[in-house]
Amino acid sequence: MCGICGCESTTHEHTDQSHHLHSHDSHDHAKDEHAAPETETVQQELSSTRLIDVEARIQARNDSYAEQIRTRLAANQVWACNLLSSPGAGKTTLLVETIKALQPAIPLMVIEGDQQTDNDAQRIRQTGTPAVQINTGKVCHLDAHAVLHQLDHPALTESAILFIENVGNLICPAAFDLGEQARVCIISVTEGDDKPLKYPDAVLGSDLLIISKTDLAPYVDFDIGRCATNARKINPKIDVITLSAKTGEGTTPWIDWIKASRQHYRQTSTLLTA
Amino acid sequence: MHELALAEEVLIIAEQQAIQHSLSTINSIKLTIGALSCVEPEALRWALEVTLENTLADHAEIQLTIAPGKGKCGGCGATFAVTELPAACPQCQNWQTQILAGQDMVVQQLTGTE
Numbered sequence: 499m500c501g502i503c504g505c506e507s508t509t510h511e512h513t514d515q516s517h518h519l520h521s522h523d524s525h526d527h528a529k530d531e532h533a534a535p536e537t538e539t540v541q542q543e544l545s546s547t548r549l550i551d552v553e554a555r556i557q558a559r560n561d562s563y564a565e566q567i568r569t570r571l572a573a574n575q576v577w578a579c580n581l582l583s584s585p586g587a588g589k590t591t592l593l594v595e596t597i598k599a600l601q602p603a604i605p606l607m608v609i610e611g612d613q614q615t616d617n618d619a620q621r622i623r624q625t626g627t628p629a630v631q632i633n634t635g636k637v638c639h640l641d642a643h644a645v646l647h648q649l650d651h652p653a654l655t656e657s658a659i660l661f662i663e664n665v666g667n668l669i670c671p672a673a674f675d676l677g678e679q680a681r682v683c684i685i686s687v688t689e690g691d692d693k694p695l696k697y698p699d700a701v702l703g704s705d706l707l708i709i710s711k712t713d714l715a716p717y718v719d720f721d722i723g724r725c726a727t728n729a730r731k732i733n734p735k736i737d738v739i740t741l742s743a744k745t746g747e748g749t750t751p752w753i754d755w756i757k758a759s760r761q762h763y764r765q766t767s768t769l770l771t772a
Numbered sequence: 773m774h775e776l777a778l779a780e781e782v783l784i785i786a787e788q789q790a791i792q793h794s795l796s797t798i799n800s801i802k803l804t805i806g807a808l809s810c811v812e813p814e815a816l817r818w819a820l821e822v823t824l825e826n827t828l829a830d831h832a833e834i835q836l837t838i839a840p841g842k843g844k845c846g847g848c849g850a851t852f853a854v855t856e857l858p859a860a861c862p863q864c865q866n867w868q869t870q871i872l873a874g875q876d877m878v879v880q881q882l883t884g885t886e
Contacts, residue, residue: 546886550793554785556778556877639774670774673810688791698857699810702871731858731867734846 503663560674564644567677570649571660572767577605577760579661582700583684584664584693588710590618592684592743593661599753604760605658606636609648611640611665618663628652640668642677645711659760663701665771672699683729686711687718691725706755708728713742775811779819785879786829787806795884796830802881807855807873808841832882841874 502604559627571578582588590610597606609631610618615633622629632640645662645739654660664671683704684694688711694701700705707729709722726738741748741756786798805811813836818860820834839880845861846868852861859869 504778546800547883547885548793548795548886549881550787551881552787552879554786554879556781556879558786559781561786637777639777641777669810673774673778679786700856730859733861734868734870 521568536605551648553583555675557675560642563646563689564675564677566613567642567649570646571677571679575652575657575767576654576660577658577680578676578678578681578758579682579756580662580664580671580678581669581682581684582664583666583686584668584670584689586688587666587684589663589666589684591623592710592741593663594625594707595743595746595749596661596753597627599738599749599755600659602626605655605656607652607655607660609645609660609662611642611644611663613638613665614678628649636663637666638665639674640676641662641674645676657764659756665759668693668697668700669747672697672703680705680759682706682708684708684710685725687715687720687722689720691721693726694725694729698732701729701736702714704733704736705759706737708752709738709740711742711744712748713745715730773815773819775815776806776823777817778811779817779823782820783823783827783829786882787827788830789882790828790884793884794886796828798832798882799885800833800835800883801879802835802837804837804839804876804878804880806839806841806874806876808857808871809877810875813838831875837880839876842872842885844868844872846870853866 538539553749581593583589593608599604606627606733608622608627610622610629610631612618612631613634616631619631631646632644634640635645642661663675681704684699685707687709707726709725712722715722722740729736729738737755738752741749741752743749782801784805788799789795790798805813805816817834817836824830824832842851843854843859844851845864845866847861847866848864850863851863851872852871854871854874858867860867861869
């Protein structure tokens with residue numbers, strides 16, 4: 499049995515290169531202690547056919563893992579940030595530049611999510627920051643179960659920042675809470691400024707919208723103001739920062755946003771655990 | 773195609789219920805999907821068809837109800853039905869809409885045979 503999540507997989511390798519996606523054929527979550535409690539009553543019995551009130555949230559199991567992640571992060575005062583974007587919006591490039599700006603003052607850790615290859619984790623490791631790669635195979639998003647399994651590889655560093663670079667996809671990752679403290683949606687100017695309207699779920703669940711690759715803005719028809727307005731129509735509370743990871747323009751407000759959000763989290767989580 | 777992952781969760785919930793209530797077959801599953809959840813109902817239907825195949829819920833009837841979305845205006849405080857995002861307030865036309873309901877995905881009931 500796996501000591502982390504209690505699942506019964508025997509092919510569980512907690513290596514940093516490949517994440518297992520267990521087959522649920524051998525994964526009996528009926529015995530899973532993380533499963534959210536459900537209330538059910540047998541309403542009626544007609545011969546041997548029974549009607550059962552279940553009232554179970556479909557995402558209860560993911561959310562239960564996400565809650566475990568939050569507990570683990572809080573115990574180590576680790577602030578986690580989940581990065582969402584379409585493929586090619588510049589998540590990894592931004593992350594590399596962000597790491598350079600934050601280290602060595604703040605300990606950093608990265609979890610990379612991609613269908614396959616560990617190219618992104620290798621790029622992160624070249625900065626000196628530890629990175630683990632989750633390969634999701636045919637799955638189009640990271641889920642809390644996958645992330646929970648990576649929290650020990652390497653072990654969480656006290657007071658670190660954990661960046662989780664989700665699979666490049668603006669639809670599916672939005673449905674999965676990873677226990678993060680902040681969710682950041684990135685849209686590059688080489689996309690469309692109506693993208694928040696086309697993919698509202700990612701924007702609705704995010705704390706910050708980064709409009710990236712602004713160095714390319716003179717060459718495309720992307721209207722930065724319109725994109726920000728569209729995002730606020732979906733999520734009136736979302737913060738918006740425009741930047742270019744390539745030239746460094748606008749990255750200071752992003753670094754300040756990280757520090758302020760982390761500071762707020764550390765103060766409130768200290769109060770909660772005190 | 774996260775609907776496949778969600779369909780797998782539905783199967784896990786159905787299997788848990790089958791064990792608890794000693795059911796050998798699941799005949800129907802009643803789901804409520806919020807109009808503002810991240811789910812395309814027809815994609816979920818297809819995903820369930822594929823996922824439930826050769827399980828104790830093979831050929832189970834899927835009853836899928838869309839739960840209406842509801843929003844509250846951050847400007848005038850009006851509450852109103854929201855069918856999709858973005859949604860402007862029908863009273864004052866501003867875009868300060870806070871989502872109150874319509875994001876949940878729930879397995880409500882199932883029927884099965886012992």
